Amino acid sequence: MGRVAIVGVGQSVHARDRNDVAYAELLLEAIDEALADAGIGLADVDNAVTASLDFYDGRTIANMAVADVVGSYLKPESRICSDGIGALLYGWARIADGAHQVGLVTAHCKESEGNLATIEGAAFDPFVQRRLGADADVVAGLGARQIYASGAFSPTDAAALVVAARAASAVNSKVTTLEPMTIAEVLDAPRLATPLGVFDRAPNRDGSCAMILATEEVARDLSDSPVWIAGVGTATGKYWADRHPADLSALDRARDSAVAMTGWGTDVPDLFEVSAQYAHQLCQFATRLGAQLTEAGRTLNPSGGWHAGNPVTVSGLSRVTECVHQLRGHAGPRQLHDAQRALAHGVAGLGAQSHFVAALEVGD
Amino acid sequence: MDRGCHPEGVGAVSPTPPIDSSLRLEYVADFEYSYAAGEFASRFMNALRTQARIQGTRCEACSKVLVPPRPVCGLCLERTAEWVDVGPGGVITGYTVVEVPFIDPMTGIKRPIPYGFAFVRLDGADTNIYHFLEESRHDKISIGMRITAVFKPAPERDGTLADIIHFRAEEPAADD
DSSP states (O other), X not given: OOOEEEEEEEEOOBBSOOTXXXXXXXXXXXXXXXXXXXXXXXXXXXXXXXXXXXHHXXXXXXXXGGTTTTTOTTSOEEEESSOHHHHHHHHHHHHHTTSOSEEEEEEEEETTSBOHHHHHHTTSXXXXXXXXXXXXXXXXXXXXXXXXXXXXXXXXXXXXXXXXXXXXXXXXXXXXXXXXXXXXXXXXXXXXXXXXXTTTBOOOOXXXXXXXXXXXXXXXXXXXXXXXXXXXXXXXXXXXGGSOTTOOHHHXXXXXXXXXXXXXXXXXXXXXXXXXXXXXXXXXXXXXHTOOGGGBTTTBOTTOOGGGTOOTXXXXXXXXXXXXXXXXXXXXXXXXXXXXXXXXXXXESTTSOEEEEEEEEOOO | OOGGGSGGGTTOOOOOSOOOTTOOOOOOOOOOBOOOOHHHHHHHHHHHHHHOOEEEXXXXXXXXXXXXXXXXXXXXXXXXXXXXXXXXXXXXXXXXXXXXXXXXXXXXXXXXXXXXXXXXEETTOSSXXXXXXXXXXXXXXXXXXXXXXXXXOGGGXXXXXXXXXXXXXXXXXXXX
């Protein structure tokens, strides 16, 4: 299996409402930045893997609407209806198995354009439960109650992560700067679905992310210090209603697969970029991946994570982007000292059903 | 009866009472969207509404004019650079006459049948748009036939492709 590197990353500005651009134009912002970062053109790319969700884009087979901007005419293009980090894993496989040399991976979403409760509601099983009208917040509220009741984490633990994310947004130029907030303010905010408050859910955003992957040969030609994809893993757990929210076996499986491919042994990575749309889940996922919650805003989600403001579908790929910036030493005011190894995590599905992990490193 | 003799019967229970398995479950959802048109579609729609002009973008690499306008030429993988006027005349490159009605998304009611529907290559364009034809008689429509856009009066235009009512023959048919 060939070695695969990330040689270019790009993101649009993620904001509440990107009314200034149609979604193909939104994606183009990220693609242009990733190509410029890699120092190549779209013609140098031999395949594309895109991530998008039809219900958010408001058209079926929505990837066809971005075929021109991802340059996939007469090239192999595949699309996943999941988080963009899943597209990264797919794009990695295409190059690792020797079939392709340079790949474009993208994710885009505009949460501002549809009715989120209706879209989320369409994810429920149509036969028995859907007509009760739940949405992702209700599922998360049920889960948060079980997690807090178990004593594993408290609402204060979760609120501290929200506070850190909002503070980090001020030093992340790709997200909208959020008003700073205290733990008490997060805890006292209006409730969404108890025990969750309105700030426990990551803010709704429009945005895009793009990445260029390459073989070792191409990567060494383009860069003196490529970021290597050292390991990948993904797993899907049981449907949310059949699974206790403390059951993180899918996350475990994804992490173990990714780490087993690396030469890291039991060493702890230098940074973790972890996805969770709800703050109690971030407590769970970050801890299970090996991060310290007290490091939030530093070695845990220096970018601010999903709560600093990314759309669904894009969050996981944004986590990878931050890891690349950190490992290259190009993270500006957020830069960590001597980051060599990173774990990026993504999640998809009601009640966090599917998990994705990418292990990234720099060095020979 | 000894069900245990039959592998397919292991664990089975008597099917009583009979189940009506033809149950259907209705689900109605109203998916509302408010699409940001973005730079290219906005400019195209504004030109239609305010000036009754149809515009495309030209690819610098292959010189092709793309209508509707878009930011990237998908084949050359280059950014389009120049805005150009196309039409309002053009030729039919393909057509059909719709005989089975369906709900018109613009009005929510069925459009009266029959009606002509055509691929139109506007003068100056290298791609087709599709639109309604004024004509619905097969023997009055042909590939290669010249047609022109009929716009709504300015006060009625609202910045959608429906600002073009339909396309009609440039020259009236001989027997009209």
